[in-house]
Amino acid sequence: MKVGVFLAEGFEEIEAFTVIDVLRRARIDVSTVAVSDNFDIQGAHGITVITDCIIEEFRFDLYDMLVLPGGMPGTLNLMKSTLLTDQIKSFNEKGKWLAAICAAPRVLGSLGVLEGKTATCYPGNEKELKGAELSTENVVISDNVVTSRGAGTAMMFALELVKLIRSEKIAQELKENMLIPYEV
Numbered sequence: 498m499k500v501g502v503f504l505a506e507g508f509e510e511i512e513a514f515t516v517i518d519v520l521r522r523a524r525i526d527v528s529t530v531a532v533s534d535n536f537d538i539q540g541a542h543g544i545t546v547i548t549d550c551i552i553e554e555f556r557f558d559l560y561d562m563l564v565l566p567g568g569m570p571g572t573l574n575l576m577k578s579t580l581l582t583d584q585i586k587s588f589n590e591k592g593k594w595l596a597a598i599c600a601a602p603r604v605l606g607s608l609g610v611l612e613g614k615t616a617t618c619y620p621g622n623e624k625e626l627k628g629a630e631l632s633t634e635n636v637v638i639s640d641n642v643v644t645s646r647g648a649g650t651a652m653m654f655a656l657e658l659v660k661l662i663r664s665e666k667i668a669q670e671l672k673e674n675m676l677i678p679y680e681v
Contacts, residue, residue, distance in 0.1 A: 498561045498662045500525055504548055505532035505575045509568030510540040511648040512598045516564055519655035522671055523663050530555050532578045541568040557584045562662070567599020567619060567647065575604050582608055589641065594661070596643040598654050602626055605642065614639035619647045652677060 502517055513529075520527045531538050531548040539545045557563075563585060565575055575581060582604070588595055589610045597605055602618040603625035605611050612628030617637045635650040636643065636657045643661070645654035656677075659668040 498525060499559060500527045500562045500564060500658075500662070501530050501555060501557070501560045502527060502564045502566065503530045503532050503552070503575060503581060504538045504540075504546065504566065505571045505578070506539055507541045507568055507574055508538065508566045508571035509599055509648055510542055510544045512566035512568065512601075512651045512654075513540070513546075515651035516566065516596075516598075516655045516658065519652070519671060519675075520658060520662070522675075523659045523667055525659070525662050528555070528560075532575055532581055541571060552578060552580055557587070562594035562596060562658070563588055564658070565595075565597040565601035565604055567597070567601040569600060572600040572603060575601065576607060585610060592641050594641055594643070596645075596654070596658060598645040598651065599647040602629075602644045605644075610642065614642055616642065616644040617646050618644060653679075 517527055529548040531551045536548050537545055586608055599619040600622050602616050603622050606626040611626050615632050615637050616626050616629040617632045617634055623631050636645045636653050656668045
C-alpha cells in the first residue's frame with residue numbers, strides 16, 4: 498500500500514513528521530508531496546522540509562491513501578489546491594483511504610466527504626465537518642476515513658494507520674519498540 502502525505506505552507510510539523518516516521522518504520526511506502534510548485538515547504542513553526550515531489554507530478558493513481566496534516570495556515574492552503582480537492586473527492590468515490598488530523602478534517606468536510614460518517618478534529622473546527630456525526634475520540638475510523646484531534650494525538654493517529662495498512666501486530670511492535678507508554 499502506498500501513502501501520500503500532503504504538505505502545504507503552514508502545516509503542523511508534529512502531525513506530518515510523526516505520520517511519515519511511523520509509517521516508514523512500519524515499512525510502508527510513503528511519499529511527501531508539496532502542495533505548491535516548490536519542493537521546499539515551511540511548516541507552521543518555521544521548520545522547512547524538502548518533499549519527495551510536487552503535487553503536479555504526483556501520480557495519484559498509484560496511491561491507496563492520502564494523509565492531510567493540519568495546522569494553520571496549512572489546512573487553508575490544502576483547501577486552495579483544486580488538484581488535491583478533486584483527487585480527495587475521487588478517492589472518496591472509489592472508497593480509497595483518506596486520513597486527516599487536527600484542522601485538516603475540515604478539508605474533507607468542505608468537500609462533502611464526511612457526510613454520514615463519524616469524525617473528530619481539533620476543538621473549534623467542528624462546524625466545518627459538514628454532514629459528520631461529531632466525536633471527541635482521539636482517533637476515529639469511519640468507512641474509508643480516518644480523523645484525529647491534533648498534535649498530541651499524532652502518534653495514536655499514525656499507529657492506527659499502521660494497523661489499517663499493515664496489522665495490529667506490527668503497530669503493537671512499533672509501540673513497544675518506541676516505548677510509547679499509553680494504549681493505542
